[in-house]
Amino acid sequence: EPEVTQTPSHQVTQMGQEVILRCVPISNHLYFYWYRQILGQKVEFLVSFYNNEISEKSEIFDDQFSVERPDGSNFTLKIRSTKLEDSAMYFCASSEAGGRGDRTEAFFGQGTRLTVV
Amino acid sequence: GNSVTQMEGPVTLSEEAFLTINCTYTATGYPSLFWYVQYPGEGLQLLLKATKADDKGSNKGFEATYRKETTSFHLEKGSVQVSDSAVYFCALRRNSGNTPLVFGKGTRLSVIA
Numbered sequence: 444e445p446e447v448t449q450t451p452s453h454q455v456t457q458m459g460q461e462v463i464l465r466c467v468p469i470s471n472h473l474y475f476y477w478y479r480q481i482l483g484q485k486v487e488f489l490v491s492f493y494n495n496e497i498s499e500k501s502e503i504f505d506d507q508f509s510v511e512r513p514d515g516s517n518f519t520l521k522i523r524s525t526k527l528e529d530s531a532m533y534f535c536a537s538s539e540a541g542g543r544g545d546r547t548e549a550f551f552g553q554g555t556r557l558t559v560v
Numbered sequence: 561g562n563s564v565t566q567m568e569g570p571v572t573l574s575e576e577a578f579l580t581i582n583c584t585y586t587a588t589g590y591p592s593l594f595w596y597v598q599y600p601g602e603g604l605q606l607l608l609k610a611t612k613a614d615d616k617g618s619n620k621g622f623e624a625t626y627r628k629e630t631t632s633f634h635l636e637k638g639s640v641q642v643s644d645s646a647v648y649f650c651a652l653r654r655n656s657g658n659t660p661l662v663f664g665k666g667t668r669l670s671v672i673a
Contacts, residue, residue: 447603476660485564486604486649486663499660534604549661551596551604 445469449535449552456525456559464520464555466535475518476536476549477510479503486534492518525559532556562587566650566664573640573671581635581667583624583650591652593617593626593633594661598647607635607648611655640671 448467456462468475477489490500492510509521518537522529533556536549567582585593595607595617608617613628622637633650650664 449603478661478663480666483665485665486651486661488660488662491660501660536604548606548609550606553601553603 445550447535447537447550447552449533449555451555452553453556454558456557458527458559459524462522462525462557464522464533464535464557466518466520466537466552467516468518468535468537469539469550470516472537472539472550474498474538474540474547475510475512476538477520478534478536478551479531480534480554481528481531489520489533522557525557527559530557530559562591562652562654562662564650564652564662564664566648566667568665569647569667569669571667571669573669575642575671575673576639577671579635579637579640579644579669581648581650581669583633583635583664585631585633585650585652587631587652587654589654590628591654593624594651594653595622595624595633595635596649596651596663598649598666600646604649640669642671642673645669645671 450465475492480486490504491498507523532554534554535552538549563586592611594609596604597607608619610617610626616625624635647666647668649666651661
């Protein structure tokens with residue numbers, strides 16, 4: 444069964460460093476998303492991406508964050524200068540379509556646990 | 561704004577017990593409602609969904625009914641198994657365009673034999 448894969452599963456980085464979290468969405472999917480979950484808190488939406496551009500972003504997704512689809516398979520989230528409060532589990536998701544209907548189901552990866560020290 | 565509130569965990573049950581995890585929502589319009597499950601070491605998986613009022617979503621013995629009058633989408637299962645131990649997330653999504661999911665905090669369920 445096709446699945447969304449994320450690497451690495453766990454990343455430890457020093458405050459102020461740049462990190463890139465990587466995701467390989469399901470191959471025929473066109474919509475891509477990043478969510479995060481700070482320990483003990485809600486899963487929060489960060490950004491959605493379609494047709495090589497951001498379609499929606501939350502207040503969390505400030506200038507420190509960027510997303511890219513550098514090739515036909517990867518979807519990355521970059522944090523330019525990490526802060527302690529960026530420590531969280533980051534989930535990538537993809538869906539075949541947007542809007543309504545069965546093809547809009549979002550499939551999630553296993554997550555990358557980012558720890559900023 | 562849109563939000564989801566679900567009961568605090570953890571919930572610990574014996575095998576074959578009845579499960580209810582409460583979920584209520586606040587939303588403009590008529591959202592679609594979802595339950596996602598996260599098994600240990602895995603990603604979020606869609607468990608069931610309902611897209612309009614009075615719809616019942618069901619999967620793997622779990623059920624939830626979209627109740628517009630009480631703005632609720634409670635998850636139930638008649639007889640839980642040890643393999644149901646996981647974190648359960650209630651979520652909603654507006655039914656217009658490509659909109660993101662809004663999640664609750666998650667409820668950890670532990671089922672003991």
